[in-house]
Amino acid sequence: TCALWQLLFRVLSPLPAGNALASIALEVQARLVKSALCSQGYPRLALAQLPEDGSQGSRELLLALSWLLARGPVPEQMLAQTRVPLGDEMTVCQCEALASLGPPAPHMEAEGPVDVRHVQWLMGKLRFRWRQLVSSQQEQCALLSKIHLYTRGCHCDQNLGHLSVTEAEMLRDPEGGQKLLRTLEHESRRLEAVLAWRRAEPVFWQWMDTVLGTCAPEAPAAASQPTFLPWVPECGDGELELVVRELQTLEEELREAVERRRVAWEAKARGCGRGPEWSAARRAFRETVEKELGALQRCWEQDSGPAPAHGPHRLVRREDGAAGDRDLQAAELIRTLRSQEACLEAVLRQLQGQCRQELARLAGALPGLIWIPPPGR
Amino acid sequence: MSIVTVQLGQCGNQIGFEVFDALLSDSHSSQGLCCKRENEAYQASCKERFFSEEENGVPIARAVLVDMEPKVISQTLSKAAQSGRWKYGQHACFCQKQGSGNNWAYGYSVHGPRHEESIMNLIRKEVEKCDSFSGFFIIMSMAGGTGSGIGAFVTQNLQDQYSNSLKMNQIIWPYGTGEVIVQNYNSILTLSHLYRSSDALLVHENDAVHKICAKLMNIKQISFSDINQVLAHQLGSVFQPTYSAESSFHYRRNPLGDLMEHLVPHPEFKMLSIRNVPHMSENSLAYSTFTWAGLLKHLRQMLISNAKMEEGIDWHVRPSLSGPSSLGKMSLNKDLHFNTSIANLVILRGKDVQSADVEGFKDPALYTSWLEPVNAFNVWKTQRAFSKYEKSAVLVSNSQFLVKPLDMIVGKAWNMFAS
Numbered sequence: 001t002c003a004l005w006q007l008l009f010r011v012l013s014p015l016p017a018g019n020a021l022a023s024i025a026l027e028v029q030a031r032l033v034k035s036a037l038c039s040q041g042y043p044r045l046a047l048a049q050l051p052e053d054g055s056q057g058s059r060e061l062l063l064a065l066s067w068l069l070a071r072g073p074v075p076e077q078m079l080a081q082t083r084v085p086l087g088d089e090m091t092v093c094q095c096e097a098l099a100s101l102g103p104p105a106p107h108m109e110a111e112g113p114v115d116v117r118h119v120q121w122l123m124g125k126l127r128f129r130w131r132q133l134v135s136s137q138q139e140q141c142a143l144l145s146k147i148h149l150y151t152r153g154c155h156c157d158q159n160l161g162h163l164s165v166t167e168a169e170m171l172r173d174p175e176g177g178q179k180l181l182r183t184l185e186h187e188s189r190r191l192e193a194v195l196a197w198r199r200a201e202p203v204f205w206q207w208m209d210t211v212l213g214t215c216a217p218e219a220p221a222a223a224s225q226p227t228f229l230p231w232v233p234e235c236g237d238g239e240l241e242l243v244v245r246e247l248q249t250l251e252e253e254l255r256e257a258v259e260r261r262r263v264a265w266e267a268k269a270r271g272c273g274r275g276p277e278w279s280a281a282r283r284a285f286r287e288t289v290e291k292e293l294g295a296l297q298r299c300w301e302q303d304s305g306p307a308p309a310h311g312p313h314r315l316v317r318r319e320d321g322a323a324g325d326r327d328l329q330a331a332e333l334i335r336t337l338r339s340q341e342a343c344l345e346a347v348l349r350q351l352q353g354q355c356r357q358e359l360a361r362l363a364g365a366l367p368g369l370i371w372i373p374p375p376g377r
Numbered sequence: 378m379s380i381v382t383v384q385l386g387q388c389g390n391q392i393g394f395e396v397f398d399a400l401l402s403d404s405h406s407s408q409g410l411c412c413k414r415e416n417e418a419y420q421a422s423c424k425e426r427f428f429s430e431e432e433n434g435v436p437i438a439r440a441v442l443v444d445m446e447p448k449v450i451s452q453t454l455s456k457a458a459q460s461g462r463w464k465y466g467q468h469a470c471f472c473q474k475q476g477s478g479n480n481w482a483y484g485y486s487v488h489g490p491r492h493e494e495s496i497m498n499l500i501r502k503e504v505e506k507c508d509s510f511s512g513f514f515i516i517m518s519m520a521g522g523t524g525s526g527i528g529a530f531v532t533q534n535l536q537d538q539y540s541n542s543l544k545m546n547q548i549i550w551p552y553g554t555g556e557v558i559v560q561n562y563n564s565i566l567t568l569s570h571l572y573r574s575s576d577a578l579l580v581h582e583n584d585a586v587h588k589i590c591a592k593l594m595n596i597k598q599i600s601f602s603d604i605n606q607v608l609a610h611q612l613g614s615v616f617q618p619t620y621s622a623e624s625s626f627h628y629r630r631n632p633l634g635d636l637m638e639h640l641v642p643h644p645e646f647k648m649l650s651i652r653n654v655p656h657m658s659e660n661s662l663a664y665s666t667f668t669w670a671g672l673l674k675h676l677r678q679m680l681i682s683n684a685k686m687e688e689g690i691d692w693h694v695r696p697s698l699s700g701p702s703s704l705g706k707m708s709l710n711k712d713l714h715f716n717t718s719i720a721n722l723v724i725l726r727g728k729d730v731q732s733a734d735v736e737g738f739k740d741p742a743l744y745t746s747w748l749e750p751v752n753a754f755n756v757w758k759t760q761r762a763f764s765k766y767e768k769s770a771v772l773v774s775n776s777q778f779l780v781k782p783l784d785m786i787v788g789k790a791w792n793m794f795a796s
Contacts (some may be wrong), residue, residue, distance in 0.1 A: 113745035117643065124642025132634045135378070136543040139509035 002054035004061035005030050011065070011074055012036040027052045037064060059211060066208045075194040082190075084183050087164040087314035088144055092333060148317040160316055294339030378511035379426055379630045380616075381503045382440040383531060386524030387449045388549050389440055389516040392603060393454045395609035396516075397438045397674040401463050403613055403764045410728055410762045419761050422618040428463065429506050436463045439507070441499045442470035445477050445488055445523045450766065471495055481563040481718075484526020485570075496527075497534055504539070511633050512543030515575075519567045520560035522550035529570040540686040541549055543633050546575045547612070550582040550782060562789035568783075577615030577641045579649045580779055581608050585685035591794070592688050594658045611651045614771040615724060619757040629757070639755045640720045640775045650778040652679050653771040654687050661780060667768045669733035676723070676770050677737045683716040683778060696742030718743055718776035720753045727768035730758045 009029040013036075030052035037047060048065055050057035068074055144165065151163035163171075170177040313328060356373075363371040384393035404423040409416050428436035438457070442465065444450050450472050458464045471492065477484045504510055513535055515527035528546070535544055548567070551560045560612055571578055586607050590599045594607070615636070618628035630636060641647050654672050657665065675687055684695035721743075725733050739750040763769050 117745075118747045119646075121748060121752075124644060125638055127632060128543075128642060131541045131543065134633065135510065135634075138541075142508060158768040207586075312590045 001056065001058045001061065002026060004058055005033060005054055007036075008033045008061060008065060011068060011078070023130065026054055030054070031065075042067060059215070060206070062211060063215070066204075075197055078186075079190060079194060082187070084180070084187055085312065085314075086166050087160075087316075088148075088166075089312040089314055091312045092336075103162040144315065145317070148315070152317075155321075160314075162317060164314070182306065290336075291342045291345075294335075297339055378428075378509045378634075379439055380511055380514055380522060380633055381507065382427075382438070382502065382514040382516060383500065384440055384442045384453075385528045385531065386444055386521055386755060387516040388518035388521065389447075389524050389528070389547075390449050390453045390610055392547070392549070392605045393438075393440060393442070393516050394456055395602070395605040396612050397427060397440070397457070398460065399606070399609035399613045399764065400617065401436065403617060405462070407449065408762060408765055410767065411760050417762060418628060419618050419698060423794075426511075426618075428594065433593050437466050438463060438469075439503055440469060440758050441503055441556035442466060442473070442497070443496055443499075443523075443527065444470075445475055445527075446474045447472045447474060465505075467679075469499060471499055479520075479522040479557050479559060479563070481522055481523055481526040481529075481559070481566045483507050484522045484524075484528075485530050485566070486526075487581060488523070489527050489530030493530075493534065496531060497538065500535070504542075512545065512576075513539070513549055514545055516547040516549075517567075518549040519549065519564040520549075520555055520557050521563065524549075525563045525567040529567050529574075532571055534575040543577075543637055544575050545577045545579055545637070546571055548580050550577055550584075550779075552583045552587070553782075553785065555583075557732045561786050561793065564786050567792050571664050572647060574762075575647065577637055577649055578647050579651065579773070581611070581651070582685070582782065585776065589656055589686045593656050593686060595661075596658075597620060607656070610656070611653050611771065614653055614726065614769055615651065615773055617726075619724060619726075619759045620759075630760075631665060632757075636722060636773065643719070646719050646775055648779050649771055649773055649775055652676065652685070654679070655766065655769065656687065659765070662765060669729065669768060669770075672733060672768060672770050673723075673733060673737060676772055680721065680738075680772060680774060680776070681716050681743060682719065683714055683781075686692050696740060698765060715743060718753065718774055719745055719748060720755075720775045722757070722773045724757045724771050724773070725769075726759050727762040727766065728760075730760055733758070733770075 005026060009024075009032060010100060012033055030050075034048055034050075034052075044060065045062065047057070047060045050060055061063060147165060147168055148162045151168060152161060154163050155161055155167070166180070170180060316327075359373075360371070363369055382393055382396070384390040384766070400423055404420045409419065411419075424430075424436055428438055431437055441781070442450050442453065444708045450470050454465050454470065467677050473492070477488060500513075515532055515535075517524035532544060532546060535542070548571075551557070551564065557563070568578070583604065585606050587599060589607050590596045594603070596603050599633055616632055619632065621627050621629040640649060654676050655667060656667070675690065678684070678692060678694075679687065679692050681696060682691040684690045691714075696715065721738060723735055723738060725735075735754075735756050738754050741750055744750055744753045
């Protein structure tokens with residue numbers, strides 16, 4: 001039973017660190033497993049009532065494990081967590097960053113009145129750290145770019161063309177290369193283990209059916225607890241077609257209207273003048289408009305459109321601009337990120353405006369108070 | 378991580394030269410009191426931060442020189458080249474022929490925008506040379522027209538274009554009895570603009586440095602060069618390499634960032650001042666010995682009694698021993714001119730530095746109620762001695778040092794404006 005608690009903990013814990021986990025007490029691991037399962041919607045109450053010392057409950061734990069295995073590709077996810085990256089990678093989606101935040105910290109009441117100057121101090125420190133982080137990232141990018149440029153033509157894989165940092169390091173330090181090789185062999189063995197599991201899986205499920213059969217049925221309240229049901233859109237085929245056609249006609253009409261307006265405006269603008277101030281102003285206008293369009297697009301695409309690719313991607317520098325099917329182009333990515341940024345900035349401005357209004361209201365409520373807002377940016 | 382220096386106006390360019398010279402001579406000094414390997418690491422760290430390499434091995438200062446007159450810049454360039462040990466970049470300067478007539482508005486609203494593109498291009502080229510870029514020093518005076526006006530303009534531009542990089546303005550506080558009639562206007566305009574766009578304002582007071590030259594160094598005819606050298610010594614003792622917090626085997630990568638994080642995170646308290654001990658002429662140095670206890674005792678008293686230098690310290694000023702009643706403490710302190718600090722950073726360099734005891738700086742009576750000494754006070758140490766001083770200590774302080782000088786300037790400016 002202890003081993004099952006530990007296995008569940010290892011599966012549910014977001015941290016990939018191996019050694020640190022061993023030092024956590026069994027009771028703590030058990031408690032964390034219970035809360036993690038509960039937050040994921042595990043329906044069986046019996047698990048929550050199990051004692052945390054590992055003395056009983058192996059059947060419930062087995063059921064919990066099989067529930068997790070049925071919901072998603074657990075062994076593959078765990079492999080992905082501990083994979084050895086050979087290339088220089090970055091992730092595009094925000095999933096990992098959001099997942100590592102963990103459950104929200106419990107609300108902590110301050111012991112006494114908190115001086116706002118202290119809070120401002122801490123905020124300032126955070127800002128400095130943030131800026132240093134950005135500087136470090138810029139440094140990393142500059143160095144990566146140099147390495148990729150200098151090692152052009154060194155890679156045996158023609159598609160990649162240049163070395164990554166890990167690969168260059170291997171050439172420089174053969175001993176480190178041996179260590180990397182050993183790590184890769186470990187990973188290989190784990191991969192084989194997962195493949196073996198997949199081959200033998202049907203036997204496991206047959207057995208689990210029998211285990212489930214031996215369980216007493218749970219109280220009806222728990223069974224009817226809604227878990228994650230897939231959402232099926234209600235409209236039928238015919239209605240969808242109609243809507244699509246209407247949208248297409250609307251799009252045509254809008255396009256024509258835009259074209260007419262653009263021609264008229266350009267004719268007007270051509271007479272407006274030249275000079276550096278004008279071109280600077282034009283540039284500024286264009287940037288603002290692009291930003292706003294990007295924000296609109298982003299908000300529109302939030303409910304539809306293709307999801308951005310998940311997981312890490314290897315950075316490859318290419319002169320010819322040729323890309324495979326599953327490759328992402330940097331320019332494309334930059335555009336997506338810029339539009340996301342514009343959207344977030346719009347939200348930030350809105351929230352700041354709300355804050356300002358609230359502060360003004362509070363200040364106005366106190367007669368005789370002179371309100372000096374901080375120097376604005 | 379590298380720092381790019383922007384030298385503005387006569388003041389900025391002359392001081393900038395002395396700073397680079399002091400940094401390089403210290404890094405090549407043979408009296409570092411440390412082993413060869415450590416010395417090499419120190420040299421490398423200093424060089425990477427302030428200089429770039431050229432093919433023939435002569436270090437080139439990471440600097441952009443700006444002035445509206447050509448005279449000072451050409452003097453600065455030739456002095457550097459003559460030293461033979463370092464030089465400025467060939468195309469690193471921008472000058473005009475007209476001058477600014479000590480007119481802040483002329484610097485800020487005319488020269489600045491007119492030459493914005495050229496100046497920012499020079500800066501951009503210098504930044505691009507850095508593999509890892511930490512931030513900017515902007516050296517300028519407050520009282521003139523070029524340094525102050527263009528300095529304010531350039532700092533604002535840097536804020537816009539390099540918002541993630543750090544900016545520290547080295548500001549020269551004019552003599553109280555200075556010759557420029559409108560120096561108080563210029564100063565206030567400069568400070569108010571810099572407060573919005575700079576991260577830290579490190580202030581060097583001409584009066585204070587002048588006294589150091591007269592009393593401590595015994596110089597009879599004090600020239601600007603003497604003053605600038607004292608200033609350079611102070612800056613060098615802050616920004617030369619120090620050990621990082623984690624280990625004594627690595628030098629701190631980003632002293633500018635660490636310093637700012639320790640001292641100026643609060644957006645309303647950005648002004649810093651420097652005090653250092655000991656400071657004396659080379660002749661006297663040969664006959665002096667120092668203990669850490671003595672040096673730190675003096676430095677602490679300089680801090681709390683608002684002294685500008687080691688001589689003439691008022692030893693009567695003491696932290697109040699009364700309880701936590703803040704009102705009582707404030708009035709008592711006001712009578713004794715006690716200088717309360719928000720945050721302090723002490724940097725110690727030299728022999729037996731590990732034995733130096735800085736407990737005196739952790740006294741809560743020195744600090745405000747909203748920041749405890751554990752957060753307010755930091756100390757950096759390194760075994761390697763600085764510039765011929767077997768032991769030296771420098772204090773960078775975010776405290777009330779500048780309240781009185783600022784009040785004086787504001788008062789004079791109002792009087793002039795209202796008259």
